[in-house]
Amino acid sequence: MTDQTPALRLEGIVKTFPGVRALDGVSFTVMPGEVHALMGENGAGKSTLMKVLGGILAPNEGQIFIEEQPTIMSSPMNAKAKGVVFIHQELSLADELSVAENIWLGELPKKSFGRVDWTKLYDETDAILKTLNVGFDARKRVGDLSIANQQMVEIARALTVEPRAVIFDEPTASLTDAEKVVLFEVISDLQSRGVGVIYISHRMEEIFKITDRISVLRDGQYRGTLNTAETNEEEVTHLMIGRTLDLSRNAVTHEMGEVALEVRSLSCGDLFSDVSFTVRRGEVVGFYGLVGAGRTEIAETLFGLREPSSGTIHLGGEEVTINSPADAIKRGISLVPEDRKGQGLILGMNCRDNMTLPQVSDLTAGPFVSDGAEVAIFDQYRDKLDIRTPGWRQTVGNLSGGNQQKIVIGKWLSMRPEVLIVDEPTRGIDVGSKSEIHNLIRELASQGYAVIVISSEMPEVLHVSDRIVAMFSGRVMREFTAEEVTEDSLIQAISGIGADKVA
Amino acid sequence: MAELTRKGLGGFLARQGILVAFAVFMIAFAVANPRFIDIDNVFGVIRSSAILGVMALGVTFVVIGGNLDLSVGSMMSFSTIVVLDLHDKIGPTLAIPSMFLMTMALGAFIGILVGYLKLNSLIVTLGMLSAIHGLTLTYSGGKNMDIADKEGTWFAVFGQGGIAGVPMPILMFAALAIILSIILSRTPFGRKVYAVGGNGVAATFSGIPRARVVFMTYLMSSFCVATAGLIQASRSMGSQNTVGQGMELEVLAAVILGGASLLGGAGTIFKTVIGVLILGFIQNGLLLLGLAFYAQYVVTWIIIILAVWLDIAAKRGGLWSRIA
Ligand SMILES: Nc1ncnc2c1ncn2[C@@H]1O[C@H](COP(=O)(O)OP(=O)(O)OP(=O)(O)O)[C@@H](O)[C@H]1O
Ligand SMILES: [Mg+2]
Numbered sequence: 001m002t003d004q005t006p007a008l009r010l011e012g013i014v015k016t017f018p019g020v021r022a023l024d025g026v027s028f029t030v031m032p033g034e035v036h037a038l039m040g041e042n043g044a045g046k047s048t049l050m051k052v053l054g055g056i057l058a059p060n061e062g063q064i065f066i067e068e069q070p071t072i073m074s075s076p077m078n079a080k081a082k083g084v085v086f087i088h089q090e091l092s093l094a095d096e097l098s099v100a101e102n103i104w105l106g107e108l109p110k111k112s113f114g115r116v117d118w119t120k121l122y123d124e125t126d127a128i129l130k131t132l133n134v135g136f137d138a139r140k141r142v143g144d145l146s147i148a149n150q151q152m153v154e155i156a157r158a159l160t161v162e163p164r165a166v167i168f169d170e171p172t173a174s175l176t177d178a179e180k181v182v183l184f185e186v187i188s189d190l191q192s193r194g195v196g197v198i199y200i201s202h203r204m205e206e207i208f209k210i211t212d213r214i215s216v217l218r219d220g221q222y223r224g225t226l227n228t229a230e231t232n233e234e235e236v237t238h239l240m241i242g243r244t245l246d247l248s249r250n251a252v253t254h255e256m257g258e259v260a261l262e263v264r265s266l267s268c269g270d271l272f273s274d275v276s277f278t279v280r281r282g283e284v285v286g287f288y289g290l291v292g293a294g295r296t297e298i299a300e301t302l303f304g305l306r307e308p309s310s311g312t313i314h315l316g317g318e319e320v321t322i323n324s325p326a327d328a329i330k331r332g333i334s335l336v337p338e339d340r341k342g343q344g345l346i347l348g349m350n351c352r353d354n355m356t357l358p359q360v361s362d363l364t365a366g367p368f369v370s371d372g373a374e375v376a377i378f379d380q381y382r383d384k385l386d387i388r389t390p391g392w393r394q395t396v397g398n399l400s401g402g403n404q405q406k407i408v409i410g411k412w413l414s415m416r417p418e419v420l421i422v423d424e425p426t427r428g429i430d431v432g433s434k435s436e437i438h439n440l441i442r443e444l445a446s447q448g449y450a451v452i453v454i455s456s457e458m459p460e461v462l463h464v465s466d467r468i469v470a471m472f473s474g475r476v477m478r479e480f481t482a483e484e485v486t487e488d489s490l491i492q493a494i495s496g497i498g499a500d501k502v503a
Numbered sequence: 504m505a506e507l508t509r510k511g512l513g514g515f516l517a518r519q520g521i522l523v524a525f526a527v528f529m530i531a532f533a534v535a536n537p538r539f540i541d542i543d544n545v546f547g548v549i550r551s552s553a554i555l556g557v558m559a560l561g562v563t564f565v566v567i568g569g570n571l572d573l574s575v576g577s578m579m580s581f582s583t584i585v586v587l588d589l590h591d592k593i594g595p596t597l598a599i600p601s602m603f604l605m606t607m608a609l610g611a612f613i614g615i616l617v618g619y620l621k622l623n624s625l626i627v628t629l630g631m632l633s634a635i636h637g638l639t640l641t642y643s644g645g646k647n648m649d650i651a652d653k654e655g656t657w658f659a660v661f662g663q664g665g666i667a668g669v670p671m672p673i674l675m676f677a678a679l680a681i682i683l684s685i686i687l688s689r690t691p692f693g694r695k696v697y698a699v700g701g702n703g704v705a706a707t708f709s710g711i712p713r714a715r716v717v718f719m720t721y722l723m724s725s726f727c728v729a730t731a732g733l734i735q736a737s738r739s740m741g742s743q744n745t746v747g748q749g750m751e752l753e754v755l756a757a758v759i760l761g762g763a764s765l766l767g768g769a770g771t772i773f774k775t776v777i778g779v780l781i782l783g784f785i786q787n788g789l790l791l792l793g794l795a796f797y798a799q800y801v802v803t804w805i806i807i808i809l810a811v812w813l814d815i816a817a818k819r820g821g822l823w824s825r826i827a
Contacts, residue, residue: 305707326710335708343708346701348768357698358709361691368689411709 005067007032007196008053008084008165013062015048017398019390022048023059024220030165030196035187037207037228038200040217040240041430042402043388046200047089049217050167053198054086055079066164077106083164087154087171089200089401089428090341095143100125102142103156128159133182147174147339148291155183158190165196170401172201173428176291176456184210202402202430204233205459216240241432256466257281259317260450261419263302266311271297272474275311279419279450284441286465287454289494294474295454296338299421303335304328315419329358332418336409336425338454344408345396352378352392355411381410384440386433401428409437413444420444421452426460438464458487472496524813525781532788539791546670552783553672554579554731555750556776559757560676560683561727563775564720566758567687569700569767570617570624572721574609574631575728575754579747581639582606582732587648587742595658603729609635610725611718618717632751639744649741662738672734679730683723684772696720700767749800756803757782760810782806 008030015023022045030036038046051057053064055073064071066082073079076086093102100121101108109117109124125138134152136145142153151174158166168187172180187210190197199211207214208228216223216239223239237245260281267273272294279285287295300306302313304322312319315331322328328335337343345354356363356374363373378392385406389399396407405428412420422441426434441464445451455461461468468480470493477493532539558575565572582602589598613631617624650656664671687693698706699716707713735746761778763770785806786799794802 303708324710324712325708326712329710337708342702343705346698346705346768348701349697353694353697357694357706357711360694364691368685369691369694 004031006030006065007067008198009065009068010049010053011063011065013049013052013064014060015045015052015057016060019394022220023052025062026217026220026222027062028215028222028225030198032164032194032196033191034212035191035197035199035210037211037214038198038217039202039207039214039236040223041388041432042406042428043400044217044240044430045220046217047169047400050086050169050198050200053079054084054167056086080161083162084167085158085161085163085165086167087158087169089169089173091147091150091154093142093150093153095141097142098138099129099136099140099142099145099153099156100138102153103128103160107160124160125156128156131159132156132186134179146291148176148179151175152179152182155186159186163190163195165198166190167198167200169200170202170428171199172203172206174291174424178290180206202428202434204236204431207236208233218242237431240430245432245435254282254446256283257448260315261302261452262314262317263298264312264314266298266301266308266313268297268301268306268308270474271306272471275474275476277469277476277479279452281418281448281450282445283466284445284451284453284464286461286468287452287471288456288458288461288468288490289471291456292473293471293494295471296423297474299335299423299452299454302328302419302421303333329415329417334358334412334415334417334420336412336420336422338423338427340405340408340427344411345404347395347397349396350393351382351387351389351396351399351407354396354407355381355414358411358415377414378410381414384413385410386436402430402433405429406433413440417449419450419452421454423454424456425453426455426457434460458490461490462487470494522777524809525777525784528781528785528788532784532791536788536791539788544787544791546673548783548787549676549780550670550672552779553670553676554734555753555757555783556676556779557679557727557731557734558724558750559754559761559775559779560679560772561724562754562758563761563763563770563772564683564687564696564723565624566755566763566765567700567767567770568696568717568720569703570717570720571755571765572613572628572724573625573751573755574613574628574635575724576747576750576752577632577635577639578606578609578725578728579732579735579750580742580745581609581635581642582729583736583742583746584639584643584648584744586733586736587650587740588643590656590658590736591651595656599733602732603726606729606732607722607725610721610723610728613725614718614721617721618714621714636744636748643744645744647741647743653740659737659740661734662736662740672738675730675734679727680772680776687772692716692719697768700769702768752807753782753803756807756810759807765811778810 006029011027013023013026026049040046048057052059053073055075055078064073071082103125104121109120111117122138129138132152132155134149136149142150151171155171171183175183187197201207211228213225214228214231214236215225216236218240226236234244257280259278261279264276266275275298277285289295297306301308302322304324304327313322314320320331322331341347352374355378360369363370375392387406387410388403396404409425426437429437441451441453453461453464462485466482468485468490470477470480470490472494473496480490538544558579562572562575585605586598586602589601613627616622616627650658661671666674687696695711695716698709698711699713703713736742757778758775759765760781761770761774763775786802789802790796
């Protein structure tokens with residue numbers, strides 16, 4: 001591999017934003033036919049580097065070479081024409097357009113007089129979708145797809161050209177295991193065609209499963225490249241965060257209090273039905289299942305965003321009706337929603353204002369918002385969650401993906417709720433912060449909070465939960481205690497095997 | 504580093520493009536006709552901008568909240584006609600609060616349609632523009648309104664009075680601007696307006712009652728319109744049914760010129776005031792250069808286009824971009 005021409009080479013890339021040196025002289029090389037992981041903490045500069053490569057940002061200094069030819073990427077179209085395809089971390093699809101139109105946007109097949117060749121468009125798209133093994137077709141409106149399926153549409157975009165290099169920026173953040181398998185097949189297919197793949201992810205299992213080499217960034221600087229086969233998680237983590245992590249499963253247990261939340265045969269249309277469970281003070285209950293199992297919908301019902309069609313909710317032993325999020329908040333329920341861009345953040349607002357938004361009416365001095373109280377809350381959670389930002393005035397949209405997620409978590413933790421519901425809390429969060437957030441969840445529970453963790457990551461659910469509720473297609477299949485649960489029994493429960501017996 | 508400062512300057516120009524353009528305009532006008540910067544002329548411009556300005560303050564709330572208000576022009580005609588009519592029937596002390604109530608009832612109605620029923624604000628307020636015009640004509644029977652006894656009333660104070668030589672309309676505009684600016688930038692309600700306009704879904708997930716916030720922005724807008732109608736009526740002591748016609752676009756032009764985003768979530772009262780003044784001075788300058796009054800309508804349109812262009816140019820950091 002060493003005497004081949006690199007598919008791609010970056011040299012001395014510098015990129016600054018006001019107040020931030022996001023990239024500080026980064027160089028690295030991608031060979032044809034290799035899967036090259038790019039790792040680093042939240043805000044290390046991974047996405048920025050890829051945006052430079054994909055023609056979205058112009059570097060302040062440095063040079064890009066494609067097959068050793070110096071190149072300037074002047075726009076995403078230009079980069080794509082040169083064979084560099086970029087699958088974004090944040091989805092960038094047009095909701096109102098069909099799947100096919102999104103995939104071919106800007107280069108729709110044409111007939112005479114500039115008319116779009118719809119038959120060809122749909123046929124070619126369906127062919128691509130077939131290789132991806134997805135359950136929707138080319139004519140579907142993108143806005144009607146789940147986030148996971150939208151991610152698959154993004155991926156399909158890469159397959160419309162003969163690329164030299166494909167960049168995947170956290171593609172698996174919202175995919176289920178089945179979809180991941182398909183994605184990995186796509187990647188290995190690209191690899192066998194001699195395409196250089198750059199793969200960004202915070203998930204170690206994936207990195208060690210599919211990549212050949214790992215390059216690490218830290219605070220915008222290049223830290224080195226390791227051969228995946230010759231290294232291990234500890235070494236990579238150490239290179240990323242400068243220390244080692246204790247990833248042992250939490251063994252600490254603490255006293256549990258009385259029942260904080262009880263749900264009795266709750267149903268909501270055909271989203272979920274006959275769901276019953278309890279959460280005690282001091283307890284972490286994990287909800288595990290496939291995407292579409294109805295977990296998010298249960299959370300939204302508890303948070304007053306959906307009206308249950310039957311069943312009851314009890315808080316502290318008392319039956320309640322929750323009419324709105326404001327109502328839920330007043331009763332001490334917090335929800336960290338799964339879609340940070342759409343539901344969690346006001347992207348154009350600054351960090352502090354986003355974090356204090358649900359309680360802004362309470363942070364007053366006289367009729368005015370108290371600056372001091374707000375900054376105090378922001379500072380506290382910035383330190384607690386290690387949020388990287390030049391200051392509270394920074395617009396949230398300018399933060400890295402993982403740091404945005406931390407703002408959302410800080411926003412709801414700072415409400416000091418009785419019942420905290422977190423939906424995919426560590427999506428896009430680096431290993432160091434992830435274990436910090438897990439510890440924080442345990443710590444909150446030990447202080448007497450009742451916590452519900454919804455996650456599609458089995459290690460996460462196993463790591464933080466005292467009890468695990470396994471769901472399949474809107475129904476609770478089984479409940480496990482932390483002692484009795486095994487990976488196999490959990491997988492079995494969420495795939496609906498033996499559904500008749502249990503239900 | 505040198506690169507950085509150049510970028511910084513370019514970035515500054517792109518961000519403050521409107522202020523820079525304004526300064527260039529002012530200097531050019533002043534050179535062309537020195538009377539332009541005459542203190543009387545300057546005061547005159549501010550005074551005649553005050554009515555538009557008061558309306559623009561309210562519309563700023565609506566726009567930051569993510570909606571439009573095209574009904575303010577015809578609503579202002581309504582307020583003016585109503586207060587003039589009631590003045591002679593029940594006297595100014597009762598006429599003024601009654602007119603405020605009636606105008607704000609219209610604002611509340613729009614607020615219910617747009618806020619609670621979630622109807623598109625462009626359609627609702629465009630419809631109201633015409634419906635309120637009809638209402639005004641029905642109310643007045645199509646006739647002009649006049650105060651019969653112009654000497655025997657204190658009603659003229661809002662339009663023609665003044666304190667220490669500063670005309671009353673300017674004082675009212677300034678006072679309202681200060682109060683509303685404090686509400687928008689310093690109170691929880693103001694923060695919620697930004698949140699609802701910036702991302703309505705995320706605002707809902709944060710427990711903010713989106714419908715009520717939108718409703719309130721329209722109520723505030725109608726309050727400002729009523730104030731503008733009061734100044735207008737008091738200044739002329741009589742009026743046609745169509746005094747406010749076409750003002751909705753000028754108001755919108757001033758608000759956008761000030762930099763409030765039509766997508767919602769961005770803008771400030773201070774910037775709107777700047778927008779109002781820019782619009783006023785440009786129109787005045789063109790008049791002094793001898794441009795026919797009716798050309799103003801075209802000029803207003805051109806200013807709107809330029810403002811919107813500069814707005815997106817500031818966002819993407821260049822006047823022209825290949826990427827959308
Ligand atoms: N448009 C921007 N304006 C200002 N700062 C920015 C902008 N884009 C990125 N940054 C900053 O640059 C740094 C690197 O961000 P980047 O998105 O590349 O991180 P990342 O490594 O992809 O992190 P994550 O794992 O969280 O996605 C961060 O500190 C971020 O706040
Ligand atoms: Mg990133």
